[in-house]
Every structure is written in structure tokens, then in C-alpha cells.
Amino acid sequence: MSSKTKLAVLAAVGAAALLAGCETTNMKMGSAGSGNTVATGGAGGATSSGENSQLEKCPSSLGTVSLVENESAGWYTILRNEYRLPPTANLLRLMIQQSNCFIVVERGAAGMRAMSRERELMQSGEMRGGSNFGRGQMVASDYGMSPEIIFSEDNTGGAMAAIGGLLGGGRGRALGAIGGATKTREAAAMLTLVDNRSGVQVGSSQGSASKTDFGGMGSLFGGAAGANLGGYQNTPQGKVIAAAFMDAYNEMVRAVRNYKAQSVQGQGLGGGGRLGVDGGAAPSQTYTPDNAPKAPARRRR
Numbered sequence: 001m002s003s004k005t006k007l008a009v010l011a012a013v014g015a016a017a018l019l020a021g022c023e024t025t026n027m028k029m030g031s032a033g034s035g036n037t038v039a040t041g042g043a044g045g046a047t048s049s050g051e052n053s054q055l056e057k058c059p060s061s062l063g064t065v066s067l068v069e070n071e072s073a074g075w076y077t078i079l080r081n082e083y084r085l086p087p088t089a090n091l092l093r094l095m096i097q098q099s100n101c102f103i104v105v106e107r108g109a110a111g112m113r114a115m116s117r118e119r120e121l122m123q124s125g126e127m128r129g130g131s132n133f134g135r136g137q138m139v140a141s142d143y144g145m146s147p148e149i150i151f152s153e154d155n156t157g158g159a160m161a162a163i164g165g166l167l168g169g170g171r172g173r174a175l176g177a178i179g180g181a182t183k184t185r186e187a188a189a190m191l192t193l194v195d196n197r198s199g200v201q202v203g204s205s206q207g208s209a210s211k212t213d214f215g216g217m218g219s220l221f222g223g224a225a226g227a228n229l230g231g232y233q234n235t236p237q238g239k240v241i242a243a244a245f246m247d248a249y250n251e252m253v254r255a256v257r258n259y260k261a262q263s264v265q266g267q268g269l270g271g272g273g274r275l276g277v278d279g280g281a282a283p284s285q286t287y288t289p290d291n292a293p294k295a296p297a298r299r300r301r
Contacts, residue, residue: 055095061100063142064103064142066105066141067088067107069147089108091245092145092147095245101256102145105139143194145191146194148191149188149189149241150187151237183236185236189206189241190206191205191252207246208247211236267283271284
């Protein structure tokens, strides 16, 4: 490769970076300076190891939570069938336990079948004495957390290839080759947190992540330089999704750490609301069975 061609290639790299609008080596989660955001490490009880330094944490848990994935949603079909990625619950379980903000309880179909099978074995008499499987042992799920993904993929290589065609010659071919391998992948993730006893939504959050891949540059530069630039070719969608969910979960934690319950002035929740309609019933003070108003004492005659 001549010196002029090398200069043209270097100039093309700079132009590609400007068009892409983001760094080539680091994942962007939320704000521009977020850095690499792939979930990693492990968790055991309230302790964690090797977790991402950007993960928000809580000094004590706020309650138990189960993951609720809508497996019939379009995003879930893309996640499992097109990208061949595991359920998002696997990723969220790790983040949640590492953060210590909630205690995860099993409500997935496979997990519930496994627990039921152990109880069936106990009832059949096949287990050893003292195995201690029985009724009244399962922990309630205080909250349900539902994830959702919005996918986006911007192929900025098309513009670069067009510029290369205008330049023509060896320089144009070099620029077009870089453009053909340049992609910006984006994902937005949403989380909702619902109180399982009342059905009231107590939290919601949105997160995002983006990353630009210059995966084809290795063939142009060769050696270590090319290898460093094509950094996430194995599972690019998975890494962007993980970063988007971490961003969304961090936003959720920041909000619920300062939680203040919503209320309807002058009545309990579901008592009719304050937006009355003509001819409608008057709002009432709602209550649960535990705090039902006591009937007035009957007078003796």
C-alpha cells in the first residue's frame, strides 16, 4: 500500500468516526461518558463479585421481585429467534442481585416446574426423611418487573460507500470498503415495576445504548490495529442490549431509592377518582379487609 493510499485510508477512518458520531471502542450507555457497560461478575446472597462499577446499589433490599417477560411480544421474538439471545430475565437477575435493591424470587415456567417436581417427589415418599419440602415455604413476590426492548440498527456504511464512489480510484475503494463495514447499533430498554398485591405501578424507567462497529478495518490495516477496532463482532446485539438494560435499571434504582407513594387526595386508590362525571357515583374511601371500618356499636334498649 503506497503512502498516499495509507493517508487516504487514515483520512477515511476520521471521516467514518465523524459520521458515526460515537466512539469506536466503548459502549455508550445513556450519557456520552458512560464507557463499557457489559454486565459481568457474580452474586451470592447480598454479596457480589466483579460487578460493573457503574451499577447502582442499595444498602438494603426494598422487597422481593419476579421477572415477567411477555414472550408473545414482537421484541421477544426478535431477541430469541433472530439474535439467538437468552431471555432478558437471565441478564436482569444478575444485575438485580448484584445491586442488592431487590431479592429475586423464581416465577419462570421452568423454575416453577422444577420446584413442583421436588414437592411431588417428597409426596411420593421417594425423598429421604428430613428433606423438609412442604407447604407454606415459598416466598411471595412483592413486585413484578417487566422488560421491553426497542431495536434499531443504523448502517452508516452506505453513506461512506457513496463518498468512496465519488472519489474513485484506490482512495475511493478504500473509503468505500471502510464504509461497507461500519454500523451503528442502538437499543432502548424499558422496565416497569408493579406492586403485585395492589396492581399499582410503582416504578418505570427507560435506558439506551449505542455502539459503532468498524469491523472491516482489520483487512485494510492488518495486525493488532485492525483487531482492536473490531471489538464486538461476536455478539454485538447482546452487548448493546445489556448496556441498555443496565442504563434502564440504574434509572429505576435512582428513582425508587427516593420513593414516595402516590395518593388520591380525600380517598383511597380506586375510590372513584377526582375526575367526576355527570350522574356518576360519589368518590368513596377505599380500604382493605385488614383496615375495614368498624361497624358502630348497637345501643342497648
